[in-house]
Amino acid sequence: MKLAYWMYAGPAHIGTLRIASSFKNVHAIMHAPLGDDYFNVMRSMLERERDFTPVTASIVDRNVLARGSQEKVVDNIVRKDKEETPDLIVLTPTCTSSILQEDLENFVSRAQLESRCDVLLADVNHYRVNELQASDRTLEQIVKFYLNQARKQETLAAGKTEKPSVNIIGTSTLGFHNQHDCIELQRLMGDLGIEVNEVIPEGALVTNLKNLPRAWFNLVPYREVGLMAANYLKEEFGTPYVDITPMGVVETARCIRKIQDCLNEQGANVDYEAYINNQTLYVSQAAWFSRSIDCQNLTGKKAVVFGDNTHAAAMTKILAREMGIHVVLAGTYCKYDGDWFKEQVSEYCDEVLISEDNGEIGDAIARIEPAAIFGTQMERHVGKRLNIPCGVIAAPIHIQNFPIGYKPFLGYEGTNQIADLVYNSFTLGMEDHLLEIFGGHDTKEVIHKGISADSDLSWTKEAQGELKKIPGFVRGKVKRNTEKFARDRNLNEITIEVMYAAKEAVGA
Amino acid sequence: MTVAQETTALKFECETGNYHTFCPISCVAWLYQKIEDSFFLVIGTKTCGYFLQNAMGVMIFAEPRYAMAELEEGDIAAKLNDYDELKRLCLQIKRDRNPSVIVWIGTCTTEIIKMDLEGLAPKLEAEIGIPIVVARANGLDYAFTQGEDTVLAAMAVRCPTGAQVKEEDQGDRNSIQKLLNFGRKKEEVKQEDSEYVEHPPLVLFGSLPDPVVTNLTLELKKQGVKVSGWLPAKRYTELPVIEEGNYVCGVNPFLSRTATTLMRRRKCKLIGAPFPIGPDGTRAWLEKICSVFGIEPGGLAEREAQIWENLEDYLQLIRGKSVFFMGDNLLEISLARFLVRCGMTVPEIGIPYMDKRYQKAELELLEKTCNEMGVALPKIVEKPDNYNQIQRIKELQPDLVITGMAHANPLEARGISTKWSVEFTFAQIHGFTNSRDILELVTRPLRRNNSLKGLGWEKLVKEEAKV
Numbered sequence: 001m002k003l004a005y006w007m008y009a010g011p012a013h014i015g016t017l018r019i020a021s022s023f024k025n026v027h028a029i030m031h032a033p034l035g036d037d038y039f040n041v042m043r044s045m046l047e048r049e050r051d052f053t054p055v056t057a058s059i060v061d062r063n064v065l066a067r068g069s070q071e072k073v074v075d076n077i078v079r080k081d082k083e084e085t086p087d088l089i090v091l092t093p094t095c096t097s098s099i100l101q102e103d104l105e106n107f108v109s110r111a112q113l114e115s116r117c118d119v120l121l122a123d124v125n126h127y128r129v130n131e132l133q134a135s136d137r138t139l140e141q142i143v144k145f146y147l148n149q150a151r152k153q154e155t156l157a158a159g160k161t162e163k164p165s166v167n168i169i170g171t172s173t174l175g176f177h178n179q180h181d182c183i184e185l186q187r188l189m190g191d192l193g194i195e196v197n198e199v200i201p202e203g204a205l206v207t208n209l210k211n212l213p214r215a216w217f218n219l220v221p222y223r224e225v226g227l228m229a230a231n232y233l234k235e236e237f238g239t240p241y242v243d244i245t246p247m248g249v250v251e252t253a254r255c256i257r258k259i260q261d262c263l264n265e266q267g268a269n270v271d272y273e274a275y276i277n278n279q280t281l282y283v284s285q286a287a288w289f290s291r292s293i294d295c296q297n298l299t300g301k302k303a304v305v306f307g308d309n310t311h312a313a314a315m316t317k318i319l320a321r322e323m324g325i326h327v328v329l330a331g332t333y334c335k336y337d338g339d340w341f342k343e344q345v346s347e348y349c350d351e352v353l354i355s356e357d358n359g360e361i362g363d364a365i366a367r368i369e370p371a372a373i374f375g376t377q378m379e380r381h382v383g384k385r386l387n388i389p390c391g392v393i394a395a396p397i398h399i400q401n402f403p404i405g406y407k408p409f410l411g412y413e414g415t416n417q418i419a420d421l422v423y424n425s426f427t428l429g430m431e432d433h434l435l436e437i438f439g440g441h442d443t444k445e446v447i448h449k450g451i452s453a454d455s456d457l458s459w460t461k462e463a464q465g466e467l468k469k470i471p472g473f474v475r476g477k478v479k480r481n482t483e484k485f486a487r488d489r490n491l492n493e494i495t496i497e498v499m500y501a502a503k504e505a506v507g508a
Numbered sequence: 509m510t511v512a513q514e515t516t517a518l519k520f521e522c523e524t525g526n527y528h529t530f531c532p533i534s535c536v537a538w539l540y541q542k543i544e545d546s547f548f549l550v551i552g553t554k555t556c557g558y559f560l561q562n563a564m565g566v567m568i569f570a571e572p573r574y575a576m577a578e579l580e581e582g583d584i585a586a587k588l589n590d591y592d593e594l595k596r597l598c599l600q601i602k603r604d605r606n607p608s609v610i611v612w613i614g615t616c617t618t619e620i621i622k623m624d625l626e627g628l629a630p631k632l633e634a635e636i637g638i639p640i641v642v643a644r645a646n647g648l649d650y651a652f653t654q655g656e657d658t659v660l661a662a663m664a665v666r667c668p669t670g671a672q673v674k675e676e677d678q679g680d681r682n683s684i685q686k687l688l689n690f691g692r693k694k695e696e697v698k699q700e701d702s703e704y705v706e707h708p709p710l711v712l713f714g715s716l717p718d719p720v721v722t723n724l725t726l727e728l729k730k731q732g733v734k735v736s737g738w739l740p741a742k743r744y745t746e747l748p749v750i751e752e753g754n755y756v757c758g759v760n761p762f763l764s765r766t767a768t769t770l771m772r773r774r775k776c777k778l779i780g781a782p783f784p785i786g787p788d789g790t791r792a793w794l795e796k797i798c799s800v801f802g803i804e805p806g807g808l809a810e811r812e813a814q815i816w817e818n819l820e821d822y823l824q825l826i827r828g829k830s831v832f833f834m835g836d837n838l839l840e841i842s843l844a845r846f847l848v849r850c851g852m853t854v855p856e857i858g859i860p861y862m863d864k865r866y867q868k869a870e871l872e873l874l875e876k877t878c879n880e881m882g883v884a885l886p887k888i889v890e891k892p893d894n895y896n897q898i899q900r901i902k903e904l905q906p907d908l909v910i911t912g913m914a915h916a917n918p919l920e921a922r923g924i925s926t927k928w929s930v931e932f933t934f935a936q937i938h939g940f941t942n943s944r945d946i947l948e949l950v951t952r953p954l955r956r957n958n959s960l961k962g963l964g965w966e967k968l969v970k971e972e973a974k975v
Contacts, residue, residue, distance in 0.1 A: 001551075001577045001578060001579060001580065001583055001588070001593040001594070001596075001597055002576075002577070002578040002580060003575050003576070003577060003578075003597050003600060003601075004557055004575060004576045004578045005572070005575050005576070006561060007554060007557055007558060007561065010554065010558045011553065011554035011555045011558055013555070014558065032647075033531075033616045033646065033647030033648050034525075034529060034531070034647040034648075034650075034651055035529060035530055035531025035532070035533075035559070035647040035651070035652070036531065036555060036559075036647060037528055037914065038530070038531075038559050038562060038563055040528060040914035041528075041562075041563065041912065041913040041914050042562055044913055044914050044915075044916065044917045044918065045913055045917070048917060049917060049918065050917065050918060050921035050968060050969050051918055051921070051969065052898075052914075052915065052918045053914065053918075056526060056895070057526065058526075059525055059526060060616070060648065061525070061648055061649070062648055062649055065619070065620065065648060076526075083895065094555055095553040095554065095555045095617065096553075096555070096616040096617060096620060096647075099584055099617065099620050099621060100620060126553070126554075126555075127580065127581040127584065128581070130554075396561075466719060466722065469718055469719055470719070496722065496726065497726070500723060500726075500941050503941050503944075504814070504815060504818060504940065504941050504944070505818065
């Protein structure tokens with residue numbers, strides 16, 4: 001047992017559901033007790049989804065515990081097949097159902113006989129993998145399933161596309177700025193004259209997966225999701241993949257050069273150097289920003305970075321290599337892939353921290369006292385307590401990290417967004433200097449002009465006590481309204497009863 | 509076909525139970541705030557932890573007095589000893605937080621692997637010297653607010669008897685009374701006691717924010733009824749004295765187990781009343797309590813009328829409109845009854861679980877209200893099926909759907925106004941004073957509609973997507 005207050009990566013089934021509900025016309029059925037379907041709440045709230053999340057639960061209750069699911073799971077699959085006519089139903093075990101050890105595989109094969117759609121059992125172990133690993137695995141599983149099916153039915157797309165083309169693998173629902181990143185990557189491919197063959201899983205149809213082998217190469221922008229599928233495609237079809245995250249100016253260039261190599265090996269004969277040069281110098285503002293006076297003021301300032309592998313590693317490199325910021329500590333919660341992280345960031349920071357314990361990161365931040373933090377929502381909160389600004393760069397995230405405006409982290413527009421994020425996170429350089437010179441902010445007491453400032457009314461002890469219980473941010477309003485109410489009625493003492501009467505009268 | 513067939517009794521149905529609600533472990537989010545010296549330890553998996561972290565949103569950041577005892581593979585396979593593991597964690601909690609009680613929340617996983625929490629607790633309690641209360645608030649058996657019910661039922665057993673209290677120094681007991689007496693001398697207190705009518709002790713049960721507790725206590729005081737304690741109190745050390753033959757009354761509709769425990773194990777008498785939600789409910793609740801004690805209630809009719817008058821601006825917005833409850837928190841019957849009185853029609857009340865005995869008075873009031881307002885009796889659907897409900901919503905096109913967050917945005921995108929049901933469990937909705945707050949919630953989507961009227965973008969999905 002482990003005492004835990006907070007976790008960075010969710011349970012395995014969340015990963016499976018993220019993949020399943022990213023595809024179009026795929027339905028997931030969770031084998032789960034009542035209340036485990038909060039994935040729908042997360043998706044509906046965070047992504048502000050207009051459509052119903054295609055996830056339902058086949059409820060595990062007391063009866064199931066006593067007698068087994070029997071026909072229930074099969075019935076639910078068949079019913080969903082009729083109601084929604086999906087292409088695929090993914091039966092998703094949860095931590096609860098996995099210890100029941102029912103033969104879900106058997107339910108799936110029975111349901112397959114009666115339903116028109118395909119039925120799959122997500123193959124993840126809840127006690128061994130987390131959300132990110134499970135999503136990687138589920139994506140591979142679905143890709144494998146449809147390619148095998150196509151092979152059997154002899155519908156597998158043969159040969160490569162005429163022009164160079166790419167599959168973008170790994171953008172999914174509830175991923176950090178994934179939708180914006182996806183648009184930015186498609187633009188980048190357009191600029192490079194590369195056709196986008198398929199984007200999976202976000203917005204893809206499983207019936208199109210048979211086209212995956214037609215691409216010249218696969219692009220896997222995130223370390224956490226998509227590598228397994230890309231590896232599978234490489235083994236089966238020899239499709240090479242590029243797994244350099246195009247985040248930051250230097251890494252974007254590196255990614256494009258790798259793509260260039262990939263294509264030239266297949267005889268495309270492309271040269272992207274002029275494009276990279278033009279983008280770096282004149283289109284992206286980030287290179288210029290790092291030369292500007294603003295950024296000079298950031299030189300040597302201390303920062304702490306923490307997040308998932310992709311974003312924490314890329315951010316560390318950007319801060320250290322492109323902005324001259326001193327990254328004291330870089331960390332990741334992707335413990336299962338910690339070696340990769342160490343290898344990526346070791347030369348760009350003083351310390352590396354690989355941990356899933358938010359207390360450990362909080363303590364490290366308190367010890368280091370950086371000028372800014374780049375982390376998850378948890379680190380943002382640590383920053384608030386320690387009065388250190390924080391830019392959010394990775395999940396777990398809140399609704400404010402699903403902006404409506406266009407805010408990619410990848411590609412050349414991404415470099416601009418990151419420059420803004422970094423610059424706004426540090427206290428503005430000039431302001432900082434002035435504060436030091438003039439000894440801090442003006443601290444004179446704010447003069448109150450509210451009605452309550454010179455109150456002639458007396459509050460009884462009880463009423464004062466009651467007032468104190470009202471949350472701070474509305475207390476002033478309640479006090480003013482109550483006093484106004486009392487004054488209007490010529491009462492000069494405020495009791496609890498007066499408070500309630502005021503509330504009833506004016507809704508204070 | 510018979511037109512507008514007059515139904516004379518409430519209709520009850522039961523569907524498949526495929527509906528969305530919160531897991532009952534969510535009760536820790538409000539109970540740890542209510543019981544200030546408690547620590548809630550949820551013994552479960554990452555799934556439970558992720559739920560609390562996400563569903564309870566920012567609260568997790570406020571250094572909560574709750575945590576997960578996250579089970580690992582070794583715990584499931586019984587390679588590790590449950591007792592030793594729990595002891596290690598509880599000692600750590602004792603060292604870091606020193607609470608007066610640790611509440612263990614059993615989950616689906618502890619049920620399935622049959623971890624004997626009730627058996628382990630007394631042993632560990634004796635060993636570490638902190639009371640351990642066990643509540644099995646799991647998704648196999650319960651929905652959302654029923655979690656509080658399981659915790660309070662477990663606490664009810666821990667309430668002291670008068671004899672036990674005399675043994676200890678009377679100290680800090682009966683916080684309500686203390687609050688009302690506020691440091692006055694004994695003689696004054698005695699004099700004040702004469703404001704009350706002589707009646708057997710009354711203990712109220714249900715967790716409410718402190719201002720609401722004070723408010724309801726004062727409402728009863730006006731009628732001469734003395735509240736000798738609340739279950740739960742502000743602190744675990746202040747749990748009320750409960751004696752055989754005491755009277756108890758619930759303030760929330762989801763507390764059936766607590767009521768049963770108080771009756772069967774503590775030999776209390778339950779006052780079955782409608783719940784003090786809305787001015788009509790509050791009045792009926794007060795009247796029922798008074799009638800049990802043979803008190804003639806005074807001034808309630810005027811008070812209720814006054815409240816209704818103050819609500820008029822909101823009532824104008826909702827009169828004649830229809831509301832559909834998808835059902836997820838068990839407050840549905842009381843809210844529907846209040847909204848019918850406000851002039852709304854209710855085609856369907858979904859509810860996770862319907863205890864017809866505990867909610868008897870509330871159901872009767874609902875029926876009576878419908879008859880008096882001349883509207884059709886609603887269909888009460890226990891264990892609803894969300895998919896079927898959405899088909900019915902499409903057909904009925906209600907003016908408002910009260911539903912969980914999973915369905916709210918998709919329904920809004922299809923031009924159906926919604927109110928997020930969970931807000932009713934966190935807002936202050938009890939008593940005369942808070943009636944306005946309920947309507948503030950109910951009318952919010954309708955007021956929004958009025959502000960955005962005429963923009964012509966109510967339906968924001970391209971083709972009618974399959975549900």
